[in-house]
Amino acid sequence: MTDGTARLGVDIGGTFTDVALERDGVIHSTKVLTTYAAPENAIVEGMRQVCDRAGIAPSGIAQIVHGTTLATNALIERRGAKTALITTQGFRDVIEMRTESRFEQYDLNLVLPEPLLERQMRHTVRERVDATGAVLIPLDRAEVETVADRLAEAGVESVAVGLLHSYLNDAHERMIRDVLAERLPEAMVSLSAEVSPQMREYERFNTVVANAYIKPLIRSYLGRLRGRLTAEGAECPVFLMHSGGGIISLDSAAEFPVRLVESGPAGGAVFAADIAARHGLDRVLSFDMGGTTAKICLIKNRTPRTSRVFEVARTYRFKKGSGMPISIPVIDMVEIGAGGGSLAHVDAMRQIRVGPESAGSEPGPACYGRGGDRPAVTDADLILGKLDPDGFAGGAITLDPRASTEALGQALGKPLGMDEETAAFGLAEVVDENMANAARVHAVENGEDLAGYTMIAFGGAAPLHAARLCQKLGIERLLVPPGAGVGSAIGFLRAPFSFEANRSVYMRLSEFEPARVTALLSELRAEAVDFVRSCETTEEILTEFKTYMRYVGQGWEIPVALTPEQAAEPDAAMFRQLFEDDYAHLFGRPVAGLDVEITVWAVNATTRPAPVDPVTPAPRGKPAPEQGRRRLFDPAAGAFAEARVVSRDALTPGATVAGPAVITEDETTIVVPPGRHALCQADGCIDITPEGTP
Incomplete structure (x- = not known):
């Protein structure tokens, strides 16, 4: 059946690719492992699965909205194109000198992050525009031609052009683009006056360099994606989620790929804001934890907080100034390397450290049985009873507890003289405290007190850890919405153009x-x-x-x-x-x-955003039927307890679940700790609050 009314949301993460198909108000979703060499393969596989479940062919999809961490990961991992910068004489080292501020004043061994481009890839031309846009020194075309020839000899694939005060007068930047089009017709060119026409040259230069650095990669990927989708019969329009929380065209995304940085997390924030609006919540902490990263965002008055500048890959305890600044409209959030695939090790001080390195999907955590031999957060969750080895990802992946035990013992247990379960507890506590500390820092930076906030948790790993974060942060109410495992993909379908x-x-x-x-x-x-x-x-x-x-x-x-x-x-x-x-x-x-x-x-x-239907609070009803019991570790008590196992599919509005318990579904698992209880709301949200809460 092909009726052309379905919409598809796709989020490529560092470990999983999430796919959600919405048709007639019903959402069908799946998670498939991200295919790094060709990310479009995972999209096609996920699309086939959800189309089969919905009973339609790919040709029945009317619109595809896509978000990805590919741009972010390319910047973090320095996997971009061979790029050069052309800038005003005397300003060659702006992106290396930064703002000369010390983000940690008392650290005598402070190391500043390396610039995206090495010095030999930064070239200058003699020109000058003043702060009013008037030309003080005209640009000599012959000099630009000489620079262009040097870039051609060096085999440069992409060029960033950032001149002083070009946001007021871009004539010189446009001249450089014209010369490059003649001398380097195959090279891609990015102008700062188009990418980020704002004052402050450090942020503007860094942004145009980042755009140029990832432009060939993203343009190539989007072209391949369009071809694969067409071959599958999905000839509908494809749009991209941008970091500001809206949707842009494929052509705009290919020209300004830096706007895709944080596109996946932005979809998650839109998803959380939609849930907040339905439940009438004005103060929300959005918590999105996937396989590679955790994202935390403040939502006030049902709108995510936004910013003009944000930082990719903060390197020093989540502090401002320790990352790579990108000057574009963006939903303001903090992102740290804490996901299900984040790897743990023991440092020189005999302390457990988790992330930012991730096992991703290739090979993945040790329990995946795909060749990984280092312990990840997922390995700890498995040993602590949070995960069912036979029900992970809807049973698509069978987890190996013995592999997790061996990896935890080798990497953490032996160096620290502890058993594997204690090592798993230590790993989980470290990653939970990392995320809680990131939330505290983000709240303080924005002048907020998290007391009185409600947490909305989504992403494959967030419901496993959210209740513990609430305990650490003093947050009483936790909502886990339907489709939490693919929250960002659903958020794409809620976003406006x-x-x-x-x-x-x-x-x-x-x-x-x-x-x-x-x-x-x-x-x-x-x-x-x-x-x-x-x-x-x-x-x-x-x-x-x-x-x-x-x-x-x-x-x-x-x-x-x-x-x-x-x-x-x-x-x-x-x-x-x-x-x-x-x-x-x-x-x-x-x-x-x-x-x-x-x-x-x-x-x-x-x-105009789509109207939302308010949710009427469900009255407390009978306890939900149990599927069985299993051992679940309670970090607050430091011991295992017998926990109820409840299927989310069996929950009806008003059904309750008393902790300790785990609520299972195909794409994630919700942990309800002792002292808290869960209530299924009318829209399917699992509402977790302390015992005694009405």
């Missing part, structure tokens, strides 16, 4: 030019709307306006939202009032006597 256009144009309120502001916002609105229209959507497009403002002399800005009416009739007094209201909300009071300046202007074009 959207694109944010932004630009740095410096303006003080004392020198405010209403006509110039009106023209600027109109240009940005047209740019953003055109990107959304390129997705061939016929839906209504809404626009959201935002400026980034600060007092003169300050080093950073705060976002200030504008209504369409305020953007249509800009006024300096109105801008100041909006800024001072937001500033006082953040810092307690405004500062008298200082001028205010605007540094960045942004317009987000988005289709």
Whole structure:
């Protein structure tokens, strides 16, 4: 049967590829191991499985929305193309000098992360544009041709162009692109004025370098994917999830692949926000733990927190400044190397360390039986009773407890003089504390107290660890939604088409030019709307306006939202009032006597989000039927206990499960610790709270 009404969401993770097919409000999902050499193979296999379950052919799919960690992983693992940077003379070392800030002030042995490009791959040209966009030193075309010839001799595949103040005047960057098109027709070119037209050269240069570095890889992959899907009969439009939480076209994703960094996690945040809206929750901690990483995001008023800059691969205790800054619109979250496949070892201080290295899917944790011999988080979960060796991934993968025991004993037990179960407990506690600490740091950085927050957990590994994180963080309520094992893939199907256009144009309120502001916002609105229209959507497009403002002399800005009416009739007094209201909300009071300046202007074009149906809380009913019992380790007590085993499929609204218990399903397992109980809500969410909670 092929009716063309189904939509497919696909999330490629470091270990599993999650696939979710939604048809007539019913979701069919599966998890397949990610195929690193050709990621599209896993997508095709997953698509076949869910289509079989839904009773349709691939030709019946009307739309595919795809997110991936391929871009992120390529940056973290330094697996990009041979790339060069062309920049202004005197600024060759900006991406290596960084901002010269020390993210750990008292560490005398502090090592800064290496830049993405070595010095010999960074080239300069003599030119200069000032901070107003005026040309001080014209660019000599002959000099650009000389640089282009050197790049051709070096066999460069991709070129990043980042010149000083090009976000105000991009004429020199465009000239360089024209010369490169003549001299290096096969090379791909990325201009900073297009990739990230914002002030602060370090962040802008780093972003355009990252875009150029992964562009050949992502463009090649997207081309292969389109071909494989067509060969399978799925000739429907394919869209990509971007890091800001919206959907863009395949062509836009191929041109600006840096916007795909964090696309998978962004889908998870959209999924959590949708659940929050259905349950009327305004303060949510989204916890997404897969096979390779864990992602934590704050959601307030049912909207994920966003940012203009984020960091990939923080290297020092999750601290700001220790990663690779990417200056694009993004859902603000912290991501750490803590997933089911994260590997453990004993360091020189005889302490257990977990991650960021991951076993991935090839070979995977030791218990997979695919050649892995080092213990991963999944091995510890298996030994501690959280996983059923015969029911993992719906029975598609049979786990080997003996392999886990041997790996834990060799890597952790022998060096530390402990048995395998204690080693598993130590591994699990370390990874749980790593994630809890990341959540604490993220909350503090955003001025939030997690008391009173609700955690929404999803991803294949999150429900196994979420209850323990709640204990560590003092969070009382935990929701595990239906489809939690493939949450990001479902989130893709909830995301709107959207694109944010932004630009740095410096303006003080004392020198405010209403006509110039009106023209600027109109240009940005047209740019953003055109990107959304390129997705061939016929839906209504809404626009959201935002400026980034600060007092003169300050080093950073705060976002200030504008209504369409305020953007249509800009006024300096109105801008100041909006800024001072937001500033006082953040810092307690405004500062008298200082001028205010605007540094960045942004317009987000988005289709209208689908309405959500509120969930009526289910009354507490009878205990759910048990499938049996098994040993489950209770980390709070430091001992094993007999736990109930309940199938999630057997839970009906109002059914309860008292801890200790495990609630099993094909794509994940939910752990209910002693002292907590679970209630199945009307929408299928498992609501876990302390005993005695009404």
